[in-house]
Amino acid sequence: xxxxxxxxxxxxxxxxxxxxxxxxxxxxxxxxxxxxxxxxxxxxxxxxxxxxxxxxxxxxxxxxxxxxxxxxxxxxxxxxxxxxxxxxxxxxxxxxxxxxxxxxxxxxxxxxxxxxxxxxxxxxxxxxxxxxxxxxxxxxxxxxxxxxxxxxxxxxxxxxxxxxxxxxxxxxxxxxxxxxxxxxxxxxxxxxxxxxxxxxxxxxxxxxxxxxxxxxxxxxxxxxxxxxxxxxxxxxxxxxxxxxxxxxxxxxxxxxxxxxxxxxxxxxxxxxxxxxxxxxxxxxxxxxxxxxxxxxxxxxxxxxxxxxxxxxxxxxxxxxxxxxxxxxxxxxxxxxxxxxxxxxxxxxxxxxxxxxxxxxxxxxxxxxxxxxxxxxxxxxxxxxxxxxxxxxxxxxxxxxxxxxxxxxxxxxxxxxxxxxxxxxxxxxxxxxxxxxxxxxxxxxxxxxxxxxxxxxxxxxxxxxxxxxxxxxxxxxxxxxxxxxxxxxxxxxxxxxxxxxxxxxxxxxxxxxxxxxxxxxxxxxxxxxxxxxxxxxxxxxxxxxxxxxxxxxxxxxxxxxxxxxxxxxxxxxxxxxxxxxxxxxxxxxxxxxxxxxxxxxxxxxxxxxxxxxxxxxxxxxxxxxxxxxxxxxxxxxxxxxxxxx
Numbered sequence: 001x002x003x004x005x006x007x008x009x010x011x012x013x014x015x016x017x018x019x020x021x022x023x024x025x026x027x028x029x030x031x032x033x034x035x036x037x038x039x040x041x042x043x044x045x046x047x048x049x050x051x052x053x054x055x056x057x058x059x060x061x062x063x064x065x066x067x068x069x070x071x072x073x074x075x076x077x078x079x080x081x082x083x084x085x086x087x088x089x090x091x092x093x094x095x096x097x098x099x100x101x102x103x104x105x106x107x108x109x110x111x112x113x114x115x116x117x118x119x120x121x122x123x124x125x126x127x128x129x130x131x132x133x134x135x136x137x138x139x140x141x142x143x144x145x146x147x148x149x150x151x152x153x154x155x156x157x158x159x160x161x162x163x164x165x166x167x168x169x170x171x172x173x174x175x176x177x178x179x180x181x182x183x184x185x186x187x188x189x190x191x192x193x194x195x196x197x198x199x200x201x202x203x204x205x206x207x208x209x210x211x212x213x214x215x216x217x218x219x220x221x222x223x224x225x226x227x228x229x230x231x232x233x234x235x236x237x238x239x240x241x242x243x244x245x246x247x248x249x250x251x252x253x254x255x256x257x258x259x260x261x262x263x264x265x266x267x268x269x270x271x272x273x274x275x276x277x278x279x280x281x282x283x284x285x286x287x288x289x290x291x292x293x294x295x296x297x298x299x300x301x302x303x304x305x306x307x308x309x310x311x312x313x314x315x316x317x318x319x320x321x322x323x324x325x326x327x328x329x330x331x332x333x334x335x336x337x338x339x340x341x342x343x344x345x346x347x348x349x350x351x352x353x354x355x356x357x358x359x360x361x362x363x364x365x366x367x368x369x370x371x372x373x374x375x376x377x378x379x380x381x382x383x384x385x386x387x388x389x390x391x392x393x394x395x396x397x398x399x400x401x402x403x404x405x406x407x408x409x410x411x412x413x414x415x416x417x418x419x420x421x422x423x424x425x426x427x428x429x430x431x432x433x434x435x436x437x438x439x440x441x442x443x444x445x446x447x448x449x450x451x452x453x454x455x456x457x458x459x460x461x462x463x464x465x466x467x468x469x470x471x472x473x474x475x476x477x478x479x480x481x482x483x484x485x486x487x488x489x490x491x492x493x494x495x496x497x498x499x500x501x502x503x504x505x506x507x508x509x510x511x512x513x514x515x516x517x518x519x520x521x522x523x524x525x526x527x528x529x530x531x532x533x534x535x536x537x538x539x540x541x542x543x544x545x546x547x548x549x550x551x552x553x554x555x556x557x558x559x560x561x562x563x564x565x566x567x568x569x570x571x572x573x574x575x576x577x578x579x580x581x582x583x584x585x586x587x588x589x590x591x592x593x594x595x596x597x598x599x600x601x602x603x604x605x606x607x608x609x610x611x612x613x614x615x616x617x618x619x620x621x622x623x624x625x626x627x628x629x630x631x632x633x634x635x636x637x638x639x640x641x642x643x644x
Contacts, residue, residue, distance in 0.1 A: 007076035010115050011043040012108060013061070013068035014124070020453060035491075038124045039065060040108040044115060045081040051095050051107030055088055077115040087114050087283065091226050094282040106224035110283070113230030122237060122271050125223065221268045222261060223276040226283030228291065231276065238274040240331040241303040242324055245289055247281045250297040252315045259317045260300075263324055273328065302327045335542060337591050337642070344630075344637040345587045350532045352488040353525040353581075355481035358399075358440055364433045365396050368422070371430040380421035382414075390418040395437060402444050412450045415441075419460040428471035432478045435464050439482035442489075452491035455499070461486055462500055468507045473516060480511055480522035487529035490536075497533065498552045504530070505560065512568040512582075517575050520568070524581040527565065531588045538592035555595040562589060562599055563606065570611045572621060579621050580631040583612065587638045603643045612639040 016036035041050030041063065048060045061067055077084075088111075095107055105124055112118045119125070222244075225231040235241050244260050246253040264275035278285045280297065288294075292301055292308065302310040302323060309330070310323055369388050378384045394414055401408065422434050438460060441447045451461065461483065468479055483504060487493045496504060504526070511523035565586045572578050586608075593599055603609070612635050614620045626632050 007078050008045055008081070010074040010077050010112070010118075012072040012074055012112070012120065013041045013043055013048060014070045014072065015039045015041075015065040016069050017065075035123070036069070038105060040105050040120060040124060041065075042108050042111040042115070043071075044077060044084065044111075049088075049111065051104040055092055055095055055107070072121070074112055074116050074118050079115055084111075084115065087227075091283040094226065094279060109233075110224060110226045110230050113225070113233055114227045114284070117229040117233070119230065119233035119237065125237075221275070222264045223274050225276050225278050225288060226285050228284065228287050231278065231288045234274050234276050235303055235306045238272060239305060240273045240327050241276060242274070242327070243276045243278060243292075243301045243303065245278050245280060245294045245297055245299040245301070247279060247297045249281070253298045256298050256315045256317065256320070259320060263321065267324060267328065272332070304331055335592050335594075336596065338542060340641055342591070342637060342641060344634045345591060345642075348532075348584050348588065348634070350536050350588075352484065352493075352529045352532065354443065354485055354488060355439060355522075355525075356443055356485075358402075359436060361396050361399055361437075364436060365391055367433045368437075371426050371433075372422075375425050378421075378425050380424045382417050382421045387418045387421050390414045395441075399437065399440050402440065412447060416454065416458065416460050420457075420463055423463050423467060428467040428475040431464065431467060432474040435475065435478040435482045438464065439478060439485050442482065442485040442492075445489075448486075448489035448492060451486070452489060452495070455495065459495075461492070461496070462503075465500065465503055465507070468503070473514075473519060476507075476511055476514070477516075477519050477522055479507065480519070480526050483507075484522065484526045484529050487526070487533060490533070493529070493533040494552075497530065501552075501554070501557060505557065509560075509564045512564060513571075517578070520572070521575065521578050521581070524568075524578050524585070527561070528581050528585045528588075531561070531585045535588040535592065542592060553594055555598060558589060558593050558595045558599060559602060562586065562602060565589070566603075566606050566608055566611055569615065573619075574622065576621050576626050576628060576631060579615055579626060580628065580634070583615075583631070583635050583638055587634065587642065590638075590642045608643040609639045612643065 014036075015038070017039050018037040020036075039050075041048050043049075043060050046060065048058050048063060050056055050058075050063065056063075091110065105120055109120045109125060112120065223234050225234060231243070242260075242263070244257070246257065260275065260277075267273055268275055278288050280286050280289050280294070289299075292311075294301070296313055298314065300312050300320060300323075301308055304327060309327060312319060312323060368391060372384055372388055375384070382390070394410060395418070398408060398410060419434065419438070423431065426434075442451065442461075451459065454460070456462065464479060464482065468476065471479070483496070486496065508523050508527050508530070511519050512527070514520055514523070565582050569579055569582050569586070572582070590596070590599055590603075615635055616625045616632060618625055620626070626635060
């Protein structure tokens, strides 16, 4: 039998229990972006298997969760179906109905580790850490716990309580709506398709006395590992790992577990710090224990960069807390620049630079419709006439009333379809009024909220960005301003830097060298918005907040942008505002960069200190050099303290 005949494909189905509401409301409710309340299942051997009221099976896509939001291909498994069923039988005593709660992803992750050696993406695995790092998440913890307590005995969620009078909620009405949607998504078939879910294995009653069940809930962000592959994936994905080896019959384990879970709630950091529970009585967990010589429980083993650094046995809460703090200090020592006094840099406002002037929208409409009518041919998802109707009846009327107390409640999907067709059929020189409409639209929170849910080719911003190369001045200028406005939204800014950083960087670097000062100023503004977003995340990371864990650091990018900024600062001899914005960008980029050693050497080689100080001398920028006192202080501080 060939390898292809022996292997079977493995996929992960991802569902958002909030039906998109988390992505739209989380920033307002929690202060950080949480794109979904994720539920996952593993699909193998033509079955969809998930952790619900016990271990459940259904035909793929036929569970009560409806159709998956996305499907992740995890490759093939060489394990046969019978072996997988035997593994599920081994772990069924752990994944019992009484432990069904808000986070069902540990089961999926365990199965992936067993089948393929892979694991769920960190944005799914680390959702509890992301959510509980916010004050709102901590405030809602009792409410969420109450929702899920009833499910163990009844199989359904307890309806979310009325939190309209909860003082901890920044917006009780939105919070209630989000919780109601999650409860509905977790228990009902929103698609209307019949559910064929059934118990995959006979699930026994919980062991007595049970291991505390909090560790698989939203309110205790603890990873679960029942096989070596699952555990090794956690080690590979996180810089610091604290492993708790326990067993269901261990009384001392139950005494120390609340301390472990409290540490997990307060210290977990997505992609950086993970707390893992390994129950030696479950599945293949004894193989994990054997690998590290664990013979008694409770045992705690601490890892740094995959290497064991410390082991402790027994119940000693103060020692456990001390060892965790020491591990985190070793993993994340303070940045050297945090000890410097940098008043001018710290005074830089991190708000995005916006281009808020509204053009004559009737004139903009006339230009676009004229270009549409003149197009010799037309292709795409919308016809010429449908595209014009979207402009006339939807986009332009909305933009004319933007900023009003009661903007119209409309769908933005036609905007996306019309933009895609316009980009497919018009040249870059004809698209600048389209980009200008989006520039104005992105000043509106509702448009930003919708745009934040559109990724890749679904994003009008990226569709317009695809026409940047070789574009004429009018389109380049408008595109720079449009993307600058997009950075006012944290979610869009994050997505642009994670998915399209190289394309935006190419646009910015080319525009910074443009002959037109207006284009250079717009490029300097976008460069500032990019590094200001990174600076906000880096500050949060230094403070130990989970929001800073999604920075998406890239050492090569830091070097490229630093070199480009210095080159343009040196070349700029006329426009003081461009020098000011670029110096501010350089300061924010260098200040908390994790690549500080490389950047320090680069700054010395490029003679950064001299380039900056020359801007203060006669002829360095204008006849008298930089004149504005705020800019002079900033240049002096960056030159003397960050470029020495």
